[in-house]
Amino acid sequence: MKKILKYSFIFIWSTFVLVPLSWALVTSFKPPAAVNNGATFIPWLQFQPTLDGWKDITGISGYANLFPPLINSATVTFFSTLISLTFGCMAAYGLSRFSYGWKNYKNPDIIFFFISQRIMPPAVLAVPFFILLKTLHLLDTKLGLVLVLTSGLMPIVVWLLVDFFNQLPKEIDEMAMLEGCNPFEAFVRTILPLARPGLTVAGMFAIIFGWNDLFFALVLTFTNVQTLPVAVVALNGTVTPFWTLSASAIFSILPLVGLAFVVERFLSKGGFAGAVR
């Protein structure tokens, strides 16, 4: 009885989560008739699948091409993640190993200050960022967007990694220094290799947040730099058919799904093993 209850709960929840996704997937292959004449779900049985929707978004039919936005998104996400990981892990290491501060404000307060930047709703920051980028002539450029995204990703990276570094015994870096490494070498040669799992997790978060950012991209870029979420939303705003919209939605999450599979394999292959006992 307990088991039935348990499984039915799991079933209901999975349905709730999976149905919209699978519906979108199915819809992206539908011909107009299968959408307009009432709900249909099963390809080949209820309708003959077509690639029309996919042709619409890949530039083949000439309707829209999501590849340039994809490349924009990838570039912006890659660089903002790279910058936030590079400097974020250094900041996190510093905060984990040395003590900074002024009067009563010590490391934990600094860390809170970092993460507090994420408390503010992005809408509040939109106007200041807009003016800032305009002054710097960085509006509608990739560099401008990378900088703004980095300012949002860095706190997450620092916050995640400080905790991770705190778990690595301090004695390991001390020993590296005793054995001839200066502090920077100790960090690069002994702490970073041990921090791989932490860096992976932090990087994953940064990529997801960066990839899915709609708000800043919408406000701070216009025509030159259109990211994928912006492009998808733009399709939504026009008279785009449902199958094309569905295809664009699936298209925009595919790269992340692929990445998730790779990372999952890395982690299960022992990316974590042997790091910390």
Next chain:
Amino acid sequence: MKGSTVNLDLRSVSVDTETEVILKDISFKFEPGKIYVLIGRTTSGKTSLMRTIAGLIEPTDGEIHLGEERLDEVPIWDRGIAMVYQQFINYPHRTVLNNVEFPLLRAGVSKADAKAQALAMLEKVGLSEFKDRKPSQLSGGQQQRVAIARALVRNTRVILLDEPLMNLDYKLREQLREEFRTLFKGTADSVTIYATTEPSEALFLGDELLVMHEGRVIQHGKPDFVFENPSSIDVAQIVNDPPMTILDAEIKDGKVNIGNLITFPTPAHLKSEKDGKYKIGTRASEVILGGSESNSEEGTVSLSEVSGSETLLYVKLNVGEVVLQLEGIHDYQIGQAVTISLAPNRIFLFNMDGTLCAAPGN
């Protein structure tokens, strides 16, 4: 890097923070080729002293010299000092061999030489067959051996060992202690400093003993001399395991009275002491079970402990708690009544301020 025969010279080294004094005015000259044992309780400053020598703590006052060099002005990574921690610290992501090679490679030794030297050192500590494992795949004793191999392989001028056996069980401690003596004897060019809380390790390994208490060195000398002639009650407690039992006593009219029940004629080594109030100390191994009526008191066992091949009895008397060490393993129940007496010729006499008055000698 071949070490040269140079002294490690501490000159009035002090470390303090805003709130507490960590090390207080420590001056000592360490010579190469000897094992110096720092003994003291947990927070006595042993670790801080080692970390100060290594450069992990900056002294607030004083100077550290290594030969001609002003060591406290050299950054950690250029000091050429090896350290072994109480916890088994190795690089978890490197194999055993790579762990031992690492300090050599950092010191600029060629890859081939580093490997040869690391392998030879692993052979010495008995870990050759584990060279390709990761440290986490080894037992605690083996992990500590890797750490020691890493410290010894560079042949540094100073080797610091901070309670390296503390986290091992007693059979392994016994075994490694013996290995240490042969391992460290081969380091004639190095100053070896070894911190411990265990008197038996200090006596077993040490050429020279430094007793630390509350951030100071309160006595130093040959281990057995310090053991026989502790300069104060603190030293006597620290260099005896179990700690020396200290009781209030009075010398009066040619008699030593401890409480109302234990009393005996003043023994020869205390004859010259004036009448008055004192504190007496007695080693657990020299307390006697049973005894004559005038010189004994009956008490109850509050705990019996077995350590290795000895039984320790904690006996509650009216005059205080006495620890008694019996050879062999015996069965005593908590609450059991036992009679205790003291060996008059084995009594240590201390002034009321804790300084030594007279020791029984050996």
Next chain:
Amino acid sequence: MSKITFTNIGQSYDKSPDQDTWALKPISMTLDSGKSYALVGPSGCGKTTILNIISGIVTPFQGSVAFDDVDITKLPTAKRNVALVFQFPTIYKSMTVEENLAFPLVCRKWEAAKIKSRVGEIAEQIGISHKLNRSANKLGADEKQLISLGRGLVRDDVTALLMDEPLTVIDPQLKFELRKKIKQIIAGKDITVVYVTHDQYEAMTFADELLVMSLGKLVQRGTPEDLFERPNSKYVGNFIGSPAMNFFKAEVVDGLAKIGGYTLSSSADLKQVADPYLEFGIRPEHIEVHHGSGDNVVTADFFSHDDLGSTRILNCRFGTGVIKVKVARSFEVPNHGPINLKLPKSNLLAYREGLQVL
């Protein structure tokens, strides 16, 4: 307060038919009510498996376990009324010390007044009365472990107290104090205690009886004194005692041991033994330095000594090996060179293939 009986209990995690691979080879034994037992041995020897079978965390592959002759092999842990203390303190971090101690009673729906008095009683015993209102999370590891113990003992129907390496995460410096405290707490209770450890010190200090385990087998069971005086195997001789027992090989002729021109009589009856070569063991504490000759006196080559504080170890070459002799500090150390040692007959034990010959 329960007698615990194992009947032909064996445990195999992969259910292999080959008993040699089992984590615990079939064992039958009885642990008497109200006594304390230490299961001691290196990791992987099966000691934790025995504890888990008693607690019900593991259901044995074969055999049955009974409390006071009532079979409880299939009973879940919660219904066995055992108190468990693990390596890591199990406390509720969000609660105060008092709430932690009261929790098992609250779960049993005791009256508030009764809980209060019972918790007070237990807090007194574990010496934590003055910290009842503190947050449990703020205490040191040793105090947390005491609370884990207190929570186990607070119920009045506990049949057995089971402890699995409870001192592992305690700082070495605090171990002694905590060991003392736990021992004193247990001593005041009429409760069956089973204590698992790899540390011989802990085992000998805690237990009325030790169960020495190796490779899934019970090697020897007895009081600390039994194990010290009469180790039934070389394993126990090495495992218990500091330094370990001395062993040397000797030829057996007419029931006597012959080595290097000396003839030694031992406690064993060697007339029946067919092997011409046996190993003989004697504790360093049992060897006497002797002047002149006599029965069971041999001459060895004294070459070094170690200072251990209250005792000294004399290292002497004898036969092809080294014999260690433990003497009191007051003993005057002779010059290096020949030394006469008496190996008392009653303490000289014989071993064949690692096992004692009686």
